[in-house]
Amino acid sequence: MKKKGSLLVVLAFLLGYTASAQTWIWYPGDYEIWLSNQMQNRRTDRGVFFPVFWKVDSHYNLMDFHKVYTLSAPETIHIYVEGQYNVKLDGKPIDGTPKTLLVPAGKHKINIKVFNQASVPTVFVKGKTIVSDASWLTTFEDKEWIDETGKTSDVSATKWLSAGSWNFNSPTALPSAFKLPTKPLEATQVTTNSGSRLYDFGKETFGFIKLHGLQGKGRVTIYYGESKEEALDKNEAVTIDVLDISNTTKKDSTMVLSKAFRYVQIVTEGNVSYSKASALYEYADIEDKGSFTCNDAAINKIYDVAKYTLHLSTREFFIDGIKRDRWVWSGDAYQSYLMNYYLMNDNATVTRTMYALRGKDPVTGHINTIMDYTFYWFLSIYDYYLFTGDKKFIEQNYDKMKSLMDYVMARRNKNGLLEWMPGDWIFIDWAAGLSKKGEVSFEQLLFARSLETMALCADIVKDETHVGSYKKLAVEMRTKLFELYWNKDKQALVHSRIDGVQTQNVTRYANMFSIFFNYFSEAQKQAVKKSVLLNDSIQKITTPYMRFYELESLCAMGEQNYVLDQMKAYWGGMLDLGATSFWEEYNPEKKGEEHYSMYGRKFGKSLCHAWGASPIYLLGKYYLGVQPTAPGFAKYTVTPALGGLQWMEGKVPTPNGVIALKVSTTSIQIQSPTGEGVLRIRSKTVPTGALATPKENNYYEIVIEKNKSYSIGYAAL
């Protein structure tokens, strides 16, 4: 008997019937969409509800979940459901709304059908071997009907997707009740004035303000400030709370909404008193897996503040900034994903954000209404696959990729190019006077790259008919990009065409992306470096958002020394101004309070913006130099570049653990838990400590096997 038992276990394992941990499950993407609705509707401006301006979708409210089990012994399962539901065993409904069910031995199908309008239909099942997990299948239309003779319809065509889940692993951890954790936070300094107090929490933070021992009758107004100036400006502070108090006894009062602040000014009117104010720091509890340290304290500080900036902006989703917009923006999130791969590697937050951004069909506008943001969504999917190897996500989302691409393709003009149409927003970057007229080169470039992504994904899901068509379209778009926008005299891609004629305007955007997309020939790259990237007469970039790509393009061309100086000047410049997190925009030419203004408002700028955190990405990808070259780090390269540093050490996360390395001008220690790596080093001498294959240009390649420690001697060039 024992032997038979073991055999069954082995069989079960082979068939994928492994007893994994039970978790709450739902239709993939639905919880993510629902949660993003909750989150994005928490934005306020001067106390006024400030929701998004694009179409917001809902979860499917009627869902069927099922799984077929083969049991060696009967077992009782416990069923927990968010919503109104029924349970069927082998197609037969069970009386009432059962909380337990005895499933007999043998092969049996369990169906749970759930309706929930207010929150997402979710299911949690726990038995000895039967547990709800991603192996359950789910659909929003089972099309199962019964004819007049009692026969059930043929439902073989019903499309079932693997259930979605996160980490709600106990029956009481209801997905609809999810909240980010908090912990108490005290101010570092309090300044009392007549009728008001100013609390300084020491650095940019996020949470709920709590008033202790609040008593009396009157009004309390809280002015939040990312800067002291903002908190002290009653008319211009972007976020406020107004409380009308009538407490006969002392009560503690915590604000309903969490907000971004370093400072809060609390003003009382009437006969109101409170003993003190503190905060509940609200955060996503995500640990860092990646790291970076080096001999340069300024760079270390930049890396730390970048980390803090990214953590503050990583909440239920990757959001843009914590003061505003507190929304999920595709272009912003795209950078957070990339930074995340080098820091937290929390990929649930990546997929959650991608699901939230895509929403549902029909597509009635670009993602966030922005043409470029639609394209970043496509790009992010392939990146995600490369960094994680998670093919299933692509399979589950391929139909949505296609329908979004259909939307884009239907908007091409008579030249097959994309230009502004009513309802579109062409963003590119915040840059004074940037033209969005006509056919902008940058949009065509992202379109080409998105088509390449579609071709790659069509191949992954084996959509044979479309692999070819997407490839063909991608090649056409790339060809057009160079035919129509490359200007030989300027040795650059021009910014746009208007009425079929090239404009004289050269901007950095399409040029820098063409470098790291490898769209340029080597000669073009070198030309563009001079004619655009290092050319001060080309309009400067003043957002960390586009500096991300500008510096990436320079790194991709081996300009790590130059970029290190740029980092120190630009991000260091913000630190010199007292920044405790990195900003939405930084223009070194501005002075004093000018730095805080944007959107025509004195304190309109966000002083903690995820896109400010790009040093995390640049240092991981282009200094430590670790990059996956096959999905999920099955293959990867390590091309360390000190960029003028004496030494650096750090970790880069992979799905199977971190690749750790320490690099000086004479030695490299490296260890990897995964895949097959190639260490590429430039050395005056033949590297020691491992077999080094010489390549052109003083480069040597050393194969890094997994779970082996390497200590390489070399002489940095």
Add this chain to the structure above:
Amino acid sequence: MKKKGSLLVVLAFLLGYTASAQTWIWYPGDYEIWLSNQMQNRRTDRGVFFPVFWKVDSHYNLMDFHKVYTLSAPETIHIYVEGQYNVKLDGKPIDGTPKTLLVPAGKHKINIKVFNQASVPTVFVKGKTIVSDASWLTTFEDKEWIDETGKTSDVSATKWLSAGSWNFNSPTALPSAFKLPTKPLEATQVTTNSGSRLYDFGKETFGFIKLHGLQGKGRVTIYYGESKEEALDKNEAVTIDVLDISNTTKKDSTMVLSKAFRYVQIVTEGNVSYSKASALYEYADIEDKGSFTCNDAAINKIYDVAKYTLHLSTREFFIDGIKRDRWVWSGDAYQSYLMNYYLMNDNATVTRTMYALRGKDPVTGHINTIMDYTFYWFLSIYDYYLFTGDKKFIEQNYDKMKSLMDYVMARRNKNGLLEWMPGDWIFIDWAAGLSKKGEVSFEQLLFARSLETMALCADIVKDETHVGSYKKLAVEMRTKLFELYWNKDKQALVHSRIDGVQTQNVTRYANMFSIFFNYFSEAQKQAVKKSVLLNDSIQKITTPYMRFYELESLCAMGEQNYVLDQMKAYWGGMLDLGATSFWEEYNPEKKGEEHYSMYGRKFGKSLCHAWGASPIYLLGKYYLGVQPTAPGFAKYTVTPALGGLQWMEGKVPTPNGVIALKVSTTSIQIQSPTGEGVLRIRSKTVPTGALATPKENNYYEIVIEKNKSYSIGYAAL
């Protein structure tokens, strides 16, 4: 000043700024979809939740409402909202969540933006002249953003629809809290057995059972029965309620869900007692506008029971039956609409049902999963326009008509015909052994008719590009129908083609529809009457559903005498068996309890099914003979046909009141409040009392002007 005031009133009137009654408003269709989700999820079977099996949609959860007003004097408005919201005046947000707002004199724009996930975002505004009504505009994506300089985006392209509303005309009449009214109902007879009582409510009814003075510890089970047999059959009664009671004092207990029943058996176990059971009759409070009486008591009884059947099945929506499915089915509703036009003329229930059925894009299946039911939806829209003249509904729904038609067209096979595809249900009718294989003629016929409807509607909304293409397709389909299915030997359309070859099977469906669609030539009609309609060797119809069309086709050919006999035999046959409402199916050949079974279940059949009520329609349209011939009864014909009756009188509703007529073999009294009518009578003598124009075949035509009473003398032929 007075004069100026009057001028302004006149101007305001001309501009459409009339002060109409304020009402709760929403995005058109959204409340209807939400409410149908609530209603359809109330079905239970043996106490088990029994939801639908097709995709269920949700309302848009983030909405913007606006209207521009020009005020002669400032006014304060009161604002009520279901959901989280903000208010803007001329684009500027108002502090907090205002409940009142002072709108200055002059031209001003008011925006209200609302988020609500659980129920529909709705708004109610009341001022002196500013009131929320259907003249407000609404969108689910305003695409209004602010650039870095503070400039607002160009939103001229945003698509705004006129707000939807119903009859929620006070701030406290919250749409989300809507419930049908109830009134107490007592049983007519109680039979007490050991441990149980049987309550007879005298006739089929619907409501909440209430147990009075419920006390003790134990279980109460309520078995609902449309028949006594069903209520007494503990194992087979389709609906039940099970209550576990532990009351130390006497309490009244009303069931949570309303149900259909004539009888209820109440069984107690343990130490439970109650004084009596009664019911709360739940109903849609809709009055009849149409009527029909005649000298034949049997027909009058049939008409009355038909009315009761339709009223029971007219709830929040037109549903199929009250025991089951309690769902909104397109083919069933299509008949309810038509009956409604001749009885209640409650067109809010028509549009509500059409909105609920159509749901939202994307289309992922046929309406109710049934191909024919998709087509009935198209057909119902043009009918609605014809009977009401409500062009706006077509304008608001035209995009959805188009996307549903796109779905259908994409499913044509290589012959341009429709046949079963996975996930489809081809229903046609409940009929033993009815083949759904291959290309079924009935589906092609409905497809052709739907394309004609699209062409008509494209013309109404001035979609010039599609008028032609839909017309062309419609003609092609009609041509194909006759080329491919007309069998000269059989003098009939055959049922289907399989592998490109006509089957030998002739069924009634396509043949009878081709008569009243006027697809047949006069010769074909006469041939088909003999070869199909009156041919007993062609499979008989056993549902009132298809008898509706069968008898309609005979009426359309002047067979009112024959049809009157059929009505008396078929509907009278149900009455003879004790029916107090008309059934889902009636086969005179069955005996005793056999009548109650269906779907392989002893009491599976619904004994109150809307489609059983068709005499309402037949008597109104083909005996009183009133039919609109231009939208909203701008023109209509009256072609009375006594069909063997001595006299009949009745009323037919129009948007402007009822057309009343009384017809005997010698005189006709008629009065109409609307349009231009043509009375068509067949008379041996020249009619008297009005100018009668003689036509072929002893017909005379008399023009009926509105608001004039006519008393015509004639001699019925």
